[in-house]
Amino acid sequence: MTKALYMDDSYLKEWDANVTDVKDDKYIILDNTAFYPKGGGQPFDEGIISSNGNTYNVVYVGKFSGQISHEVDKPGLKVGDKVHCKLNWERRYTFMRYHTAAHLISNILYRRANAKITGNQIELEKTRIDFSMKDYAPEKLRDFVVEANDIIKRDLPITIDYMSREEVMDKPELARLAVGLPENIKEYRIVKIGDIDEQVDGGTHINHLNEIGQIEIIKTVNKGKDNRRIYFILK
Numbered sequence: 078m079t080k081a082l083y084m085d086d087s088y089l090k091e092w093d094a095n096v097t098d099v100k101d102d103k104y105i106i107l108d109n110t111a112f113y114p115k116g117g118g119q120p121f122d123e124g125i126i127s128s129n130g131n132t133y134n135v136v137y138v139g140k141f142s143g144q145i146s147h148e149v150d151k152p153g154l155k156v157g158d159k160v161h162c163k164l165n166w167e168r169r170y171t172f173m174r175y176h177t178a179a180h181l182i183s184n185i186l187y188r189r190a191n192a193k194i195t196g197n198q199i200e201l202e203k204t205r206i207d208f209s210m211k212d213y214a215p216e217k218l219r220d221f222v223v224e225a226n227d228i229i230k231r232d233l234p235i236t237i238d239y240m241s242r243e244e245v246m247d248k249p250e251l252a253r254l255a256v257g258l259p260e261n262i263k264e265y266r267i268v269k270i271g272d273i274d275e276q277v278d279g280g281t282h283i284n285h286l287n288e289i290g291q292i293e294i295i296k297t298v299n300k301g302k303d304n305r306r307i308y309f310i311l312k
Contacts (some may be wrong), residue, residue, distance in 0.1 A: 079109060080108065081110065083281050084237070085237060090164050090166050091161065091162065092162055093159070094110060095107065096155065096156055096158060102294055105154050107160070107162070112139065112147055112162070113172075114140040114224075115139055117279060119172055119281070124164040127161045128160040135147050136149065139163055154242075160270070174281055176280050178311060180268060180276055180282070181270060181286070183208070186221065187250070190211075194207065194208050195208055197239070205306060209304065213305055218297050218307055219297075222294050229287060229289050229291070231270075233273065235284055238275075239265065251267065252276075265277045268282055289301075290293075292310075292311060
C-alpha cells in the first residue's frame with residue numbers, strides 16, 4: 078500500500094521513493110508519494126519522476142483499489158527502481174489555498190444556514206461549491222464571504238488530526254457532505270481551522286489562513302429545490 082505523504086505534510090515538494098509496480102509501461106505505483114490523486118473535488122497533482130538520468134512527466138494521478146497510481150508520459154520505469162519525485166508546486170499550492178478557502182466558506186454555510194455541501198470543484202482559476210440551502214439569497218451569500226474574509230485576517234492556523242469512526246459519529250458536524258461518510262473507513266483525517274472549524278477531509282491545505290489572500294464571489298446560482306451554487310476566486 079502506497080504511503081500518502083501529503084496526508085501529514087502538504088508542503089512536501091520533493092522526496093525519494095521506490096517503484097513497487099508498473100502496469101502497461103506507464104502506470105506507476107510507488108511505496109510512498111506526495112502526488113495527490115484526483116478526488117474530493119481536488120484535481121490530481123502534476124510533476125516529474127526521475128530515475129537513472131531519465132525524467133518522466135506525471136500526467137495523471139488516481140486512486141484505484143487503495144493504491145495511488147501515477148501515469149507517466151513514456152515507458153522506462155521498472156519495479157525496484159529508486160526514483161526522485163518533484164511536484165509542480167505552483168499548481169499544488171493554488172489548490173491548497175482554494176481548498177482551505179472552501180472549508181472556511183462551508184463552515185459559515187453550515188453555521189449560518191445549516192447547509193451541507195453537495196458538490197465542489199477546485200480549479201486553478203476559480204472554485205465551485207454546491208450546497209443545500211432552503212432560501213436562495215445572493216446578498217446573504219455575499220455577507221457570508223465578507224465574514225470569511227474577516228476570519229482570514231485573524232490568520233488562524235490549520236492543523237491535522239485523526240479520529241476513529243466512533244469519535245466522528247459522535248460529532249456529526251464534522252461531516253459536511255450531504256452523502257455522509259464511507260462505512261469502510263475506520264480512522265478519519267480531520268482538518269482544523271483554529272478553534273472555529275473542523276471537518277473530515279483527505280485533501281491538501283495551507284498552514285495559515287492569511288495564505289488564502291481574499292475571497293471574491295464571481296457568481297451565485299439557484300439550481301432549484303434547495304440546490305445552490307457559488308463560484309469564487311482568490312485575490
